[in-house]
Amino acid sequence: MILIVDDRKENILSLKSILELHKFEVDTAASGEEALRKILRSDYELVILDVQMPGMDGFEVAEAISGYSKSKDIPIIFLTAVSIDKRFIQKGYKSGGIDYVTKPFDPDILLLKVKTFSRLHDQNKKLHDIQLELRQEIEFRKDAEQQLNAMNQSLEQKIAERTENLVSANAELAKKNLELQQFAYIASHDLKEPLRKIQIFGNLIKDKIITPGEKSELYVQKVIHSADRMSALVNDVLAYSAIDIPKKFEPVDLNKVLHEIINDFEILIEEKNAVISKNNLPVVEMIPIQARQLLQNLVANAIKFSRDGVNPMIAVNAELIEEKDWNAQPVDVSRAKYCIITVKDNGIGFQDEYSDKIFSIFQRLHSSDAFEGTGIGLAIAKKITETHKGFITAKSEPGKGSAFSVLLPLHQTDPSEYQTTNA
Structure with missing residues (x-):
C-alpha cells in the first residue's frame, strides 16, 4: 500500500487516481500528524510526502518516520513545488527521503519512480523474509543438532552400558557353560564305570549261569539291552557337551x-x-x-x-x-x-x-x-x-x-x- 501525504485535496485526488489506475493500493493523509498515526497502525511500501504543509512540514514527518523502528525502512519520495537547490536536497536526504518529484509533476516520471521503489520494496521484503527463514532454519538446525548430540551421548552411554552388561553376561555364560560341560563330562564319565560292570556281569550271567531257554534269560537280556542303550546315551551326551569346547x-x-x-x-x-x-x-x-x-x-x-x-x-x-x-x-x-x-x-x-x-x-x-x-x-x-x-x-x-x-x-x-x- 502507498501512503500519499498532502494538505491539499486536489493534489491527493490527482495522485490517487493515477496510482489506482495502475493497480496500486492507496491510502491518504491530509497532515503530517495523521500520516504518523496511520504509519503506526498500518504497513506501507512507499510514502509520497508533500514538503510544504501546515503544522509539521515534510522534513519533520520524514524524520519522525525514520525514527520509528517499524517504519524506518519505508522509502519516502518528497513532492515539492520549491526550487531544488543543494541545501534543500541535503536536508531532504538527512531527514530520510530518497527521491524528489517537483510540482507540477510528470505522471510518467512519477509512475516510473513509484514502480521502481515498489519493486525494490517487494524485493527487500522477500529478502527479509528469506533472511528470517534462514535464521529460523539455522536456529532449528542448531536445536536439532543439540538434540542429536544429546541423543548421541545418551545412546553412546546406553551402548557402553549395554556392551558392558553383555560382556559381563557373556563371561558369566561362558563360565556356566564350562561348568556345565565339566559336569556333563564328569557325570557321564562316572556313569560309564557302573554301566560297564552291568554289561560285563550281565553277559557273564547270560553265558555261564542261565540255561538257554529259561525265562530268566529274557530278563537278563533286557538288562543288558538297557545297559547298552544307556551307554550309547552317555556317549551321545558326552559328544553333545564337547561341541562347544573351542x-x-x-x-x-x-x-x-x-x-x-x-x-x-x-x-x-x-x-x-x-x-x-x-x-x-x-x-x-x-x-x-x-x-x-x-x-x-x-x-x-x-x-x-x-x-x-x-x-x-x-x-x-x-x-x-x-x-x-x-x-x-x-x-x-x-x-x-x-x-x-x-x-x-x-x-x-x-x-x-x-x-x-x-x-x-x-x-x-x-x-x-x-x-x-x-x-x-x-x-x-x-x-x-x-x-x-x-x-x-x-x-x-x-x-x-x-x-x-x-x-x-x-x-x-x-x-x-x-x-x-x-x-
Missing part, C-alpha cells in the same frame, strides 16, 4: 570323511542291502571330528529309518553357492563361498510339520522299540552346524523318504589369511 578349524575333504563312514557302517550296510551314492563333495574348513560326527549322524539316520522290504537308497550330494541362501543358484568353485550338503533317502520319512522339532535334544518321532537311538543325533548335527556358522533343515514325506540339507561356509576365516598362515 577347537581348531582345518580343511576337511568330505569325500574322505564319507568314505571312512561307509567303511565303519560296512556290516550294517550289508545287512540292510543299502546303496550309498555321492557326487564330488567339497573341501570345507571345519573341525575334523565334528565334520565326521555331522555326516555320520545323517548317514546313520538314513540307514536306520528304512522301510521294511525296501533296500535303503542313500544319496549324498553337494552343490557350491555364492550366497548364504537356500535358494542361491549353483556356481563354479572360483566363485563359491558356501556349500549345501544334502543326504537324501527313501526311508520311512515323517510329517513335514516336524521338520524343526526333530532337531531338539532327546526328541524322537518313533518309539525306541521300533528304532534304536538316543534322540540326540540330530541335535548334535544342528549344534555342529551352528558352531560352523551354518544352517540345517529337513524335508520329508511319510513313506517316501527324507532329505537333510546342511548349508556351510567353505571357510571359517578369510581364504587369503588362511593360505598365508599355512604357507
Whole structure:
C-alpha cells in the first residue's frame, strides 16, 4: 500500500487516481500528524510526502518516520513545488527521503519512480523474509543438532552400558557353560564305570549261569539291552557337551570323511542291502571330528529309518553357492563361498510339520522299540552346524523318504589369511 501525504485535496485526488489506475493500493493523509498515526497502525511500501504543509512540514514527518523502528525502512519520495537547490536536497536526504518529484509533476516520471521503489520494496521484503527463514532454519538446525548430540551421548552411554552388561553376561555364560560341560563330562564319565560292570556281569550271567531257554534269560537280556542303550546315551551326551569346547578349524575333504563312514557302517550296510551314492563333495574348513560326527549322524539316520522290504537308497550330494541362501543358484568353485550338503533317502520319512522339532535334544518321532537311538543325533548335527556358522533343515514325506540339507561356509576365516598362515 502507498501512503500519499498532502494538505491539499486536489493534489491527493490527482495522485490517487493515477496510482489506482495502475493497480496500486492507496491510502491518504491530509497532515503530517495523521500520516504518523496511520504509519503506526498500518504497513506501507512507499510514502509520497508533500514538503510544504501546515503544522509539521515534510522534513519533520520524514524524520519522525525514520525514527520509528517499524517504519524506518519505508522509502519516502518528497513532492515539492520549491526550487531544488543543494541545501534543500541535503536536508531532504538527512531527514530520510530518497527521491524528489517537483510540482507540477510528470505522471510518467512519477509512475516510473513509484514502480521502481515498489519493486525494490517487494524485493527487500522477500529478502527479509528469506533472511528470517534462514535464521529460523539455522536456529532449528542448531536445536536439532543439540538434540542429536544429546541423543548421541545418551545412546553412546546406553551402548557402553549395554556392551558392558553383555560382556559381563557373556563371561558369566561362558563360565556356566564350562561348568556345565565339566559336569556333563564328569557325570557321564562316572556313569560309564557302573554301566560297564552291568554289561560285563550281565553277559557273564547270560553265558555261564542261565540255561538257554529259561525265562530268566529274557530278563537278563533286557538288562543288558538297557545297559547298552544307556551307554550309547552317555556317549551321545558326552559328544553333545564337547561341541562347544573351542577347537581348531582345518580343511576337511568330505569325500574322505564319507568314505571312512561307509567303511565303519560296512556290516550294517550289508545287512540292510543299502546303496550309498555321492557326487564330488567339497573341501570345507571345519573341525575334523565334528565334520565326521555331522555326516555320520545323517548317514546313520538314513540307514536306520528304512522301510521294511525296501533296500535303503542313500544319496549324498553337494552343490557350491555364492550366497548364504537356500535358494542361491549353483556356481563354479572360483566363485563359491558356501556349500549345501544334502543326504537324501527313501526311508520311512515323517510329517513335514516336524521338520524343526526333530532337531531338539532327546526328541524322537518313533518309539525306541521300533528304532534304536538316543534322540540326540540330530541335535548334535544342528549344534555342529551352528558352531560352523551354518544352517540345517529337513524335508520329508511319510513313506517316501527324507532329505537333510546342511548349508556351510567353505571357510571359517578369510581364504587369503588362511593360505598365508599355512604357507
